Every structure is written in C-alpha cells, then in structure tokens.
Amino acid sequence: SQTIHQWPATLVQPVGSPLSLECTVEGTSNPNLYWYRQAAGRGLQLLFYSVGIGQISSEVPQNLSASRPQDRQFILSSKKLLLSDSGFYLCAWSVAGVEQFFGPGTRLTVL
Amino acid sequence: AQSVTQLGSHVSVSEGALVLLRCNYSSSVPPYLFWYVQYPNQGLQLLLKYTTGATLVKGINGFEAEFKKSETSFHLTKPSAHMSDAAEYFCAVSEGGSYDKVIFGPGTSLSVIP
Numbered sequence: 001s002q003t004i005h006q007w008p009a010t011l012v013q014p015v016g017s018p019l020s021l022e023c024t025v026e027g028t029s030n031p032n033l034y035w036y037r038q039a040a041g042r043g044l045q046l047l048f049y050s051v052g053i054g055q056i057s058s059e060v061p062q063n064l065s066a067s068r069p070q071d072r073q074f075i076l077s078s079k080k081l082l083l084s085d086s087g088f089y090l091c092a093w094s095v096a097g098v099e100q101f102f103g104p105g106t107r108l109t110v111l
Numbered sequence: 112a113q114s115v116t117q118l119g120s121h122v123s124v125s126e127g128a129l130v131l132l133r134c135n136y137s138s139s140v141p142p143y144l145f146w147y148v149q150y151p152n153q154g155l156q157l158l159l160k161y162t163t164g165a166t167l168v169k170g171i172n173g174f175e176a177e178f179k180k181s182e183t184s185f186h187l188t189k190p191s192a193h194m195s196d197a198a199e200y201f202c203a204v205s206e207g208g209s210y211d212k213v214i215f216g217p218g219t220s221l222s223v224i225p
C-alpha cells in the first residue's frame with residue numbers, strides 16, 4: 001500500500017532563516033506530487049506541482065522553491081523565511097488523474 | 112476555468128441531526144468531484160469521489176453526495192451527525208487527465224452540538 005511521509009511535523013524558525021521541508025512517497029512509481037499551504041482558517045493554496053523528476057511548476061510567485069531530486073521525493077525550500085510563510089504545509093501525491101492523497105502536514109511558525 | 116464554492120464557511124448541527132454541506136462547481140468538461148475531511152492539525156482524508164457512473168456516491172463514515180449536473184452541485188450529506196464528525200470539509204473539482212490539478216473550495220467548518 002502507498003504511504004506518504006512529511007517531516008518535520010512542526011517547525012519554528014526565525015525570520016530570514018532557511019527552510020527545507022521533505023516529503024516522500026512509498027508504494028507507488030512516478031506519482032504527481034504537490035505542495036500546498038494552508039494559512040490559519042483558510043483553504044488550500046497550491047504552491048508547486050511536479051509530474052516527474054526535475055519537473056517543477058509553480059502556481060504562485062513567492063519566497064519558496066521546490067525540487068524533486070528523486071521519483072518519490074519532493075522538497076520545499078526557502079533561502080530566507082518571511083513572517084507570511086507561516087502556515088500548515090501539505091504534500092500530496094496522485095496517479096492517473098484521480099484523487100490526491102495527503103501527508104500529515106508540517107506546521108511552520110516563523111517568528 | 113474551474114472553480115468551487117462552498118456555501119457557509121461554518122455550519123452547526125445538533126448531534127443526530129441531518130448534515131448538509133453545500134458545494135457548487137464550474138468546469139468546462141465533465142468533472143471529477145471530491146469531498147475531503149480535515150481534522151485539526153492533520154492532512155486531508157478523502158471521504159468520497161465522483162468520476163463517472165452512478166451520481167449518488169457513498170463514502171466513508173456514513174457520508175454520501177449526489178452529483179447534479181443540471182445544478183452543477185455536489186452536496187455532502189449524512190443522515191445523523193455524530194460528535195466525531197466535527198471537522199473541516201473541503202469540496203474539490205478536477206478535470207482529470209494525466210495532470211490532475213485539483214481545485215479546492217474554501218472549506219466548511221462543521222460543529223456538532225451535543
């Protein structure tokens with residue numbers, strides 16, 4: 001069966017510090033991968049998606065970047081965090097145009 | 112372009128009462144439709160989905176939804192609310208295909224009153 005992992009689960013970082021969030025998927029090959037952000041009391045905002053290794057598409061201009069160094073690994077990064085980067089970050093995967101499966105999320109607080 | 116609206120950002124029901132969460136969508140092609148549930152500080156869990164075929168879809172935890180093309184709606188219902196149903200609910204639409212971009216609605220927070 002398929003499993004999706006995200007770490008860390010929670011993170012508190014100072015403004016201006018770097019960020020690296022990791023997402024890995026097990027039990028499937030060549031998934032589509034997604035990063036979403038959910039601000040407090042808000043819906044989901046799609047940040048990045050990837051249909052293959054090294055293929056990243058950005059949905060909104062922002063302070064973040066994403067990379068996919070391996071088939072089942074998706075990384076969200078920032079060189080310098082802003083206060084507005086705080087939120088709940090969700091990774092998701094899908095195959096063949098049906099539903100997306102979500103990871104447990106990372107709660108990021110930027111102080 | 113696809114979009115999803117959910118009427119009511121917050122819905123309160125009494126325990127044992129009917130749950131009705133509304134969702135309307137717009138799509139230029141026959142859509143795939145989904146309902147997800149999110150408990151506090153957790154990821155989203157799929158409740159049910161409509162792709163093709165029967166328009167009344169049954170999901171987990173006693174929830175069901177009906178796809179009504181003429182009304183462009185996909186409302187979520189449950190006959191009798193339980194305390195454990197209190198959560199955030201998201202309706203979503205996708206046009207499917209090899210790149211399955213999903214558009215999520217803003218969410219409805221469901222409270223269940225004892």
